[in-house]
Amino acid sequence: MHSIPGRRLIMGLFLIFLLLPIYWLVNMSFKTNSEIVSTMTLWPHTPTLQHYKRIFTDESWYSGYINSLEYVVLNTIISISVALPAAYAFSRYRFLGDKHLFFWLLSNRMAPAAVYALPFFNLYSAIGLFDTPWAVALAHCIFNVPLAVWILEGFVSGVPREIDETAFLDGYSFPRFFIKILVPLIASGIGVAAFFCFMFSWVELLLARTLTSVSAKPIAAIMTRTVSASGMDWGLLAAAGVLTIIPGALVIWFVRNYIASGFALGRV
Amino acid sequence: MDKTVNQKAWFLVLPVFLVVAFSAVLPLMTVVNYSMQDTFGNNQFFWNGVGWFKELLDPSTDLGGRxxxxxxxxLFFSLVILAIEVPLGIVVALSMPREGWTVAACxxxxxxxxxxxxxxxxxIWQIFGRPxxxxxxxxxxxxxxxxxYVSNDIDAWVTVIVMDVWHWTSLVALLCYAGLKSIPEAYYQAAQIDGASRWAVFKAIQLPKMNRVLLIAVLLRFMDSFMIYTExxxxxxxGPGNSTTFVSIELVKIALGQFDLGKAAALSLVYNLIILIVCWIFYTVMTNAGAERKVQAESEPAAEPKPAAALKPVPALKPKEGVA
Structure with missing residues (x-):
């Protein structure tokens, strides 16, 4: 690929721009609160692990991470399992209303969460799911299921149709063909779709916060608690923030070549 | 590659339809219901017709003004960030290293x-920007x-915009990079033989090839910035005052803060309608672009090389090697 003059400089500057705020957060998380408030230091002069220790030992803190992971994993499983057959149908068949349905799914991916916050609150209170991981997992389906369908449809279309036909000629039933042949063939696609469901559920806060109060509260909502009578506990806030970045940072590596296609709803 | 007509495919789509209908249609019906009613509390509602909508679209009322x-x-925010993020994203994508471990690192x-x-x-930006x-x-x-940024309007705006540029420019850059990677080396060689300038290469080869991904990038960025709330x-x-109150923030204030159900519902519907219209334009343009590509690929197969990161390769139609 042919690049532009000065590309190293541009790239370097942009990466610094991206990393500097994150560095500042990490830096703060290792400082004591007195150091944060009293002096401006570019690196922690008296490094401490007290904030991380507090998060890992205080149940009200680490339970937030567990709650978040719980609904994120639930949501990923629901999204992928309902999206897989649909992706196959959209990729292989034409049926009544298919194009409209596809558009309707897309429009739900774009729907603003703020519109749904209140009706979801009513809905899940009415069916007794309020303040459970299920409520958040189902609520996040509104944008994750369409995304999963769009991504998986692209991957299923990449599998030549001859494979289906051969399998059916060999006497495979549809469910057996689906599990034994199709799923292994698009395993990487399923991985990518799962990653994106995981990610979008992990970064969303408005719905997750609205649908929980005590027992299923996500970590992102618990972070607001650092405001206390003695002022903000900046170090603790920073440490909690750093810990929410880690899961994403760990899995990026595995999907780095597919990131663009996932963000483009499987359309690159 | 024509798809076969098979109405039984609906059975495969049914789970998705049910799940999304449960979390989209059902709540939306509640919203429609609320938007037509008023309440004096105690769960007593009475019919208000299109009253809320009239108020919402009339700038002289409190609700409409807000x-x-x-x-x-x-809208201003969305336009500003598009104007910054799209060119910046293209420049960053063009600046990506060519090969080696630095590609993965970047x-x-x-x-x-x-x-x-x-x-x-x-x-992160709250902490980073505090004086x-x-x-x-x-x-x-x-x-x-x-x-x-706490007390000055302009500083608050600059902070929010820079934050969004920080957060989302990478998306545009990654999409453009995927588009650029699909350009075969032969195109550049041909340009070199013709003695094309750097700018000509960009205008005649790289930009047209990025068309499709740029379309997706622009619309994703428009949508997501139009419903921005959390950041x-x-x-x-x-704040300060109401200077950075966007539609979603206003909506949550009315719905969950004041619990003004009728007003919030009317606002939700109008908001959703705007999104739906933009979404429809996007979908139409995108499917048309896709159809055009297919026609092109059929008439002159050599001009349509297989993209490197393609998710939808159509092997029968697209020979791998182009003669261009």
């Missing part, structure tokens, strides 16, 4: 901001610029 002001702010660092929970993005404890705020103030809410809380 809605239209936040809508204006939101990709991972670029993707990092996209994977941070949105309220943590807000927290007392943040590097940015401290440096700016030390340089003699009176910067404080500015954490940093500025919609």
């Amino acid at each position: 809605f239209l002001a936040s809508l204006g702010r939101n 990709l991972v660092i670029l993707a990092l901001p996209l994977l941070i929970p949105w309220n943590v993005v807000g927290t 007392d404890i943040g590097l940015l705020g401290y440096v700016l103030n030390a340089a003699g610029i009176d910067y404080n 500015p809410f954490v940093v500025t809380g919609g």
Whole structure:
């Protein structure tokens, strides 16, 4: 690929721009609160692990991470399992209303969460799911299921149709063909779709916060608690923030070549 | 590659339809219901017809004024960030290293901001921009610029915009990079033989090839910035005053803050309608572009080489090697 003059400089500057705020957060998380408030230091002069220790030992803190992971994993499983057959149908068949349905799914991916916050609150209170991981997992389906369908449809279309036909000629039933042949063939696609469901559920806060109060509260909502009578506990806030970045940072590596296609709803 | 007509495919789509209908149609019916009614509390509702909608679209009322002001702010915000992020994203994509381990490193660092929970993005910039404890705020103030995003409107706007550029430019860059990677080396060689300038190569080869991904990038960025809530809410809380109150923030204020169900519902519907219209334009343009590509590929197969990161390769139609 042919690049532009000065590309190293541009790239370097942009990466610094991206990393500097994150560095500042990490830096703060290792400082004591007195150091944060009293002096401006570019690196922690008296490094401490007290904030991380507090998060890992205080149940009200680490339970937030567990709650978040719980609904994120639930949501990923629901999204992928309902999206897989649909992706196959959209990729292989034409049926009544298919194009409209596809558009309707897309429009739900774009729907603003703020519109749904209140009706979801009513809905899940009415069916007794309020303040459970299920409520958040189902609520996040509104944008994750369409995304999963769009991504998986692209991957299923990449599998030549001859494979289906051969399998059916060999006497495979549809469910057996689906599990034994199709799923292994698009395993990487399923991985990518799962990653994106995981990610979008992990970064969303408005719905997750609205649908929980005590027992299923996500970590992102618990972070607001650092405001206390003695002022903000900046170090603790920073440490909690750093810990929410880690899961994403760990899995990026595995999907780095597919990131663009996932963000483009499987359309690159 | 014609798809076969098979109505039984509906059975495969049914689970998706049910799940999404449960979380989209059902709540939306409640919203429609609320938008036509008024309440005096105690769960006693009475019919209000289109009263809320009239109020919403009339700038002289309190509700209408707030809605239209936040809508204006939101549109302005979306336009500004598109104007910054799209060119910047293209430049960054063009600056990607060609090969080696640096490619992977750049990709991972670029993707990092996209994977941070949105309220943590807000927290990062809240901390980074504070004049007392943040590097940015401290440096700016030390340089003699009176910067404080809590009390100054313009500073708050600049902070929110820079934050969004930080958060989402990578998305545009990654999409453009994927588009650029699909250009075969032969195109560049041909350009070199013709003695094309750097700018000509960009205009005649790279930009047309990025068309499709750019379309997706522009519309994703427009949509997501149009419904932005968490990040500015954490940093500025919609302030100072109402200067960074976007539509979503206004809506949550009315719905969950004041519990003004009728007003919130009417606002939700109008908001949703705008999104739906933009979405429809996007979908139409995109499917048309897709159809055009197919026609092109059929008539002159050599001009349509197989993209490297393609998710939808159509092997029968697209020979791998082009003669271009």
